[in-house]
Amino acid sequence: MTKPIIELKGITKQYDDGFVALSKINMTIEQGKFYSLLGPSGSGKTTILRIIAGFTNATEGQVLFSGQQINQLPPNQRKVNTVFQNYALFPHLDVFDNVAFGLTLQKRPKQEVKKRVLDALKLVQLPGYANREISELSGGQQQRVAIARAIVNEPEVLLLDEPLSALDMKLRQDMQYELRELQQRLGITFIFVTHDQEEALAMSDEIFVMDNGKVLQSGTPVDIYDEPINHFVANFIGESNILPGKMLADYQVEFVGKSFECADGGMRVNEAVEVVLRPEDLDITTADQGKLVVKVDTQLFRGDHFEIIGLDADGNEWLIHSTNPVRDGKEIGLTFEPEDIHVMRFGEKEADFDARLEQYEED
Amino acid sequence: MKKPRFSSLYLIFVFIILYTPIFYLIFYSFNAGGNMNHFTGFTWEHYQTLFSDQRILVIVLDTLLIALLSSLVATIVGTFGALGIAGHKKAATRSTLLTLNNVLMVSPDVIIGASFLILFTSLGIGLGFGSVLVSHIAFSIPIVVLMVLPKVNELDPALLNAAQDLGASKAQTFWRVIIPYITPGILSGFFMAFTYSLDDFAVTFFVTGNGFTTLSVEIYSRARQGISLEINALSAVMFIFALLLVVGYYFVNQYSRSRRQRQKRHAQAEVTLR
Amino acid sequence: MKKSKQFFMVPYFLWIALFVVAPLLLILYQSFTDGQGHFTVRNYLTYGSSSVYLKMSLNSLWYAFLITVITLLVSYPAAYILSRLKHQQLWLLLIILPTWINLLLKAYAFIGLFSRAGAVNHFLMFIGIGPKQILFSDFSFLLVASYIEIPFMILPIYNAIVQLDPALPNASRDLGASPWQTFRLVTFPLTLSGVKAGVQAVFIPSLSLFMLTRLIGGNRVITLGTAIEEHFLTTMNWGMGSTIGVILIVMMFVIMMLTNDRKKKRREVLDDEKTTL
Numbered sequence: 001m002t003k004p005i006i007e008l009k010g011i012t013k014q015y016d017d018g019f020v021a022l023s024k025i026n027m028t029i030e031q032g033k034f035y036s037l038l039g040p041s042g043s044g045k046t047t048i049l050r051i052i053a054g055f056t057n058a059t060e061g062q063v064l065f066s067g068q069q070i071n072q073l074p075p076n077q078r079k080v081n082t083v084f085q086n087y088a089l090f091p092h093l094d095v096f097d098n099v100a101f102g103l104t105l106q107k108r109p110k111q112e113v114k115k116r117v118l119d120a121l122k123l124v125q126l127p128g129y130a131n132r133e134i135s136e137l138s139g140g141q142q143q144r145v146a147i148a149r150a151i152v153n154e155p156e157v158l159l160l161d162e163p164l165s166a167l168d169m170k171l172r173q174d175m176q177y178e179l180r181e182l183q184q185r186l187g188i189t190f191i192f193v194t195h196d197q198e199e200a201l202a203m204s205d206e207i208f209v210m211d212n213g214k215v216l217q218s219g220t221p222v223d224i225y226d227e228p229i230n231h232f233v234a235n236f237i238g239e240s241n242i243l244p245g246k247m248l249a250d251y252q253v254e255f256v257g258k259s260f261e262c263a264d265g266g267m268r269v270n271e272a273v274e275v276v277l278r279p280e281d282l283d284i285t286t287a288d289q290g291k292l293v294v295k296v297d298t299q300l301f302r303g304d305h306f307e308i309i310g311l312d313a314d315g316n317e318w319l320i321h322s323t324n325p326v327r328d329g330k331e332i333g334l335t336f337e338p339e340d341i342h343v344m345r346f347g348e349k350e351a352d353f354d355a356r357l358e359q360y361e362e363d
Numbered sequence: 364m365k366k367p368r369f370s371s372l373y374l375i376f377v378f379i380i381l382y383t384p385i386f387y388l389i390f391y392s393f394n395a396g397g398n399m400n401h402f403t404g405f406t407w408e409h410y411q412t413l414f415s416d417q418r419i420l421v422i423v424l425d426t427l428l429i430a431l432l433s434s435l436v437a438t439i440v441g442t443f444g445a446l447g448i449a450g451h452k453k454a455a456t457r458s459t460l461l462t463l464n465n466v467l468m469v470s471p472d473v474i475i476g477a478s479f480l481i482l483f484t485s486l487g488i489g490l491g492f493g494s495v496l497v498s499h500i501a502f503s504i505p506i507v508v509l510m511v512l513p514k515v516n517e518l519d520p521a522l523l524n525a526a527q528d529l530g531a532s533k534a535q536t537f538w539r540v541i542i543p544y545i546t547p548g549i550l551s552g553f554f555m556a557f558t559y560s561l562d563d564f565a566v567t568f569f570v571t572g573n574g575f576t577t578l579s580v581e582i583y584s585r586a587r588q589g590i591s592l593e594i595n596a597l598s599a600v601m602f603i604f605a606l607l608l609v610v611g612y613y614f615v616n617q618y619s620r621s622r623r624q625r626q627k628r629h630a631q632a633e634v635t636l637r
Numbered sequence: 638m639k640k641s642k643q644f645f646m647v648p649y650f651l652w653i654a655l656f657v658v659a660p661l662l663l664i665l666y667q668s669f670t671d672g673q674g675h676f677t678v679r680n681y682l683t684y685g686s687s688s689v690y691l692k693m694s695l696n697s698l699w700y701a702f703l704i705t706v707i708t709l710l711v712s713y714p715a716a717y718i719l720s721r722l723k724h725q726q727l728w729l730l731l732i733i734l735p736t737w738i739n740l741l742l743k744a745y746a747f748i749g750l751f752s753r754a755g756a757v758n759h760f761l762m763f764i765g766i767g768p769k770q771i772l773f774s775d776f777s778f779l780l781v782a783s784y785i786e787i788p789f790m791i792l793p794i795y796n797a798i799v800q801l802d803p804a805l806p807n808a809s810r811d812l813g814a815s816p817w818q819t820f821r822l823v824t825f826p827l828t829l830s831g832v833k834a835g836v837q838a839v840f841i842p843s844l845s846l847f848m849l850t851r852l853i854g855g856n857r858v859i860t861l862g863t864a865i866e867e868h869f870l871t872t873m874n875w876g877m878g879s880t881i882g883v884i885l886i887v888m889m890f891v892i893m894m895l896t897n898d899r900k901k902k903r904r905e906v907l908d909d910e911k912t913t914l
Contacts, residue, residue: 055807075810082811088804092826101822102812153812370718374728377715380784381735384746387756391749399749400756444649466657469837469889471845473862474882477869478660481667481879501656504649558737564848565862569869582741586852590749598742605737613730 004064005031005156005189006052011061013047013213021047022213025061029157029191034183036192036200039210040236045193046085047213049159052191053082066156080157081150086166087142089134095121095145096130102153120152121145123182140171147182157189164199176202197237201225209233217350229353230344234276241282241319245275245343250360253343256292256314264343265360274344279307279319281340284326290333294318296326310334385602392595399590409596416593419581425492426561426578433499434556440500441507441556442549446541448508449515461512464505475502476569483570490572498570499560506559507552514548515541547615554612558605661886668879680880690864694884697860700779701843707783708839709832712790716831719791720798729795736788744852747781748772751853773855781853782846789842790835797831798824833896841889861885 006029013022022044029035037045050056051063054075063071070078081102089098097104099120103113121127124144134142143163150158160179164172180203183190194200200207201221208218217229228234234242245255250265255275267273287293294310297317301307308320310332318334326332345353387399392410396403413419448460467475479501483494518541526536542549564579571580578597585594671677684690722728735743750756751772758768771777805827809819845862856863861881868878 053807053811055810074816075807076813076815080811082808084804084808086802086804088802088808090805090808090823090827101809101814105813105818149812370714370721373714374718374722377711377787378731381732381787384743384750384784385735385738387750388742388746398754400752400754400759440648440652443645444652447646447649460653463653463657466661469841469893471841471862471885471889473845473847473865474664474885475660477865477878477882478664479656480869481663481875482655482660485663501652504652504656562737562739564739564741565845568848568866579739579741582739582745583848583852586741586745586748590745590752594742594745598738598745601742602738605734609730609734609737613726617726 003031004028005066007064009062011058014059020213025215029189031189032187033205034190034203036194036204036207037210038194038197038200038207040195043210044213045210046161049161049193053080053159054078079155080159081153081155082159083146083150083163085161087146089142089145091134095132098145099149099152116152120148124148139166160190160192162193227342227357228276229350231274239279239319241277243275245273247271247273256312256316260341261338262341262343263339266356267345276342277336277340280321281336282320282334284322285333285335287331287333290335292334293331294334296328296330296332299328388595389599389602392592392599394592397592409592412593413596422576422578422581429496429499430557430560433496433503433560434553436500437503437556438507438549438553441504441552442511445508445511445515449512464508467502468505472565476566480569490570491575494570495567495575498566502566503556503559506555510552510555511545511548514545518544550615664879664882667875668883670876680876684880693859693864694861697844701840703779704782704786704843705836705840708786708790712787713794716791716794716798719795732788732791740785743785744781744849747853751777773857775858778849778854778858782843782849786839789838793834794831797828801827837893837896840892844885
């Protein structure tokens with residue numbers, strides 16, 4: 001295990017008007033990893049970033065940096081740098097002076113400043129842009145300058161506040177690769193705030209899913225995708241079919257009036273649960289061979305797959321991803337493996353959830 | 364947390380400086396002593412003198428009339444001016460027009476007054492109510508333009524297209540879409556023009572003849588003769604009047620802002636619905 | 638429609654011709670005439686060769702400069718603090734309110750405050766300095782003129798500060814700048830446009846505050862404005878008055894050129910071109 005570089009302990013943020021932006025957040029950030037704070041707007045993810053950067057104070061709780069409490073340390077004395085949402089480049093300075101801002105404040109020798117600024121610009125693939133005005137740059141280029149301005153100071157942690165949200169799709173995807181590569185090359189910790197689940201899944205070592213000022217679930221992208229803790233996470237991360245169900249016994253769950261074998265256990269008999277089936281885990285077969293039968297309602301071509309919506313006998317909607325088209329209005333069968341069924345308990349805490357998974361899903 | 368306390372002290376200090384002279388005037392308007400040095404007793408006497416002073420009352424009415432008429436005319440001319448400037452296709456023409464518009468905004472009052480005096484004399488126009496009114500209209504127009512123009516520029520051309528698409532004629536588009544949209548700007552322009560007119564001294568001083576006087580000019584000539592508590596009483600009345608105007612302006616602003624916010628909220632609701 | 642639009646524009650263009658262009662030309666023309674209306678450059682020669690006029694112009698510039706500096710020093714911190722408050726609209730209104738009180742009334746108030754037996758002298762006596770001649774001095778003129786101009790300086794600076802993206806000072810702090818460095822390197826340069834607008838709004842009128850020089854300065858301070866008023870309304874020498882007027886207009890243009898944001902202008906033109914394309 002690498003050592004923790006930032007720890008948040010019981011962080012609560014309440015504004016003067018009584019609004020609670022964060023409640024009792026605990027978070028451990030390790031060195032050299034790529035973290036994402038993922039959640040809808042207003043979930044508190046940017047507030048966490050501002051508390052780590054020092055722009056705002058937590059109402060309660062501790063912020064530790066390498067084991068030292070830094071709650072009262074002003075932002076200019078913290079070893080973190082931020083890439084702001086709209087870049088916050090200084091419009092009265094050119095590219096070079098923007099990137100050199102931090103180094104100049106440290107009174108570094110001119111030669112060193114020049115070398116490091118030009119190196120940083122090279123690193124973000126903007127060599128030769130040093131003397132441009134900020135207003136002459138495109139959004140993507142401004143983005144790169146903002147990153148260069150932050151990393152040139154060699155922070156131990158880089159905070160990124162939705163840095164890609166203002167870019168168009170193609171550029172966004174390119175930047176995802178670049179950011180990930182940059183993080184691995186520099187070997188420093190990135191904390192990346194986003195509301196885009198694809199972005200978080202693609203780039204992170206670890207994701208914190210947030211809603212209403214709380215961390216709902218944390219883990220690797222694969223863990224969170226495969227084993228969402230509750231309805232909100234299942235819905236927010238990827239697409240899913242979520243149905244009410246009942247736990248008949250360990251490894252046996254009932255939904256849409258039928259009993260299915262599954263891979264979950266550790267719940268009370270007849271406990272009401274929710275069941276998640278990912279659309280890509282549903283395979284299409286003939287009506288008589290399917291575990292479920294649905295009638296094709298609508299179908300959209302998505303480029304690499306077809307997105308099919310089918311209705312079962314009870315009127316439940318089923319979202320299915322298939323590489324082949326089906327005929328509208330046709331009855332089709334759906335099959336899936338027991339491990340494709342993911343069972344979620346109502347109101348389960350993350351610690352209990354993790355413990356239960358450990359116990360029942362070893363195989 | 365010492366800093367905020369110092370800063371609020373500083374701000375309070377600035378506010379005290381700003382308001383001391385005004386409240387000083389009002390305070391002594393109730394002085395039975397007859398000067399602004401020793402408060403010897405409370406009296407309404409100066410207000411009675413003020414309200415029975417025919418000359419002052421006529422001047423007040425004249426001043427208000429000039430302010431009202433000039434700001435009305437200036438608002439109409441200036442609104443069309445702003446629409447016209449914004450409607451010009453060439454950026455160069457627009458900026459030339461704007462520069463010409465702003466000449467009177469940045470000119471010192473004395474220059475405006477002196478040059479208008481030359482203008483009226485060379486045109487053979489007699490000095491008096493007419494010349495003062497025309498001058499006030501003239502220096503109010505650019506203010507109205509500057510208040511209306513941002514609203515006009517804010518106007519989304521798609522709105523006009525939408526109105527026409529829905530079957531509105533050009534005139535209907537103008538009255539039902541453009542005018543309501545820029546109304547906050549027009550109202551601010553009117554208020555500003557009104558206060559500029561009330562407040563003006565220098566221009567009026569140049570272009571008013573012997574027969575006609577506005578309040579500012581009257582106060583000037585009385586103040587040169589020394590202190591008369593009737594002026595204090597007058598200033599108290601005018602302060603209350605200004606206060607009412609400001610409060611009115613504030614509510615007009617709040618109204619248009621809250622309407623804007625409501626519109627914004629609607630827009631957001633639509634986005635989230637989608 | 639095009640024609641009717643032009644029709645509604647007629648009064649505005651008429652106004653530009655009659656009240657913007659014509660007065661400027663007239664004052665220029667008048668400055669080249671003598672008492673009989675004959676063409677002459679004597680006014681300019683007199684102005685250029687008379688130490689009285691030159692000294693008066695320099696004096697006027699110097700006072701305007703002092704007034705601008707005083708108001709700026711008072712106003713910038715005030716605007717900055719104001720931008721951090723709750724209920725800003727209300728506080729702003731309180732800043733604006735005194736500007737709605739007639740200038741003459743405020744000047745009149747100072748006659749009372751500063752008079753020999755006035756409140757300020759009472760205070761001076763109380764703290765043991767003893768009464769002083771305040772009214773009819775350069776000092777009182779500077780003080781009252783600054784007092785009157787303060788709101789006009791606060792407002793543009795306040796607007797510039799409010800428009801400043803709060804992420805920019807944050808970014809500066811994030812990159813290691815102390816609060817003072819942030820102010821010096823980021824906040825102040827980026828609100829300079831407001832300062833320039835404020836300087837424009839204060840400096841130019843300060844050149845021409847003739848009523849204050851009369852009421853408060855007691856004719857000890859003579860500004861360009863006072864000279865113009867005197868030539869037009871007292872000595873009736875319109876030619877010389879216009880000449881000083883032209884000088885004042887020239888000064889005004891110089892000030893505006895010095896304080897105009899050239900960079901910003903360029904960007905605005907660029908934006909205009911973009912929108913027309």
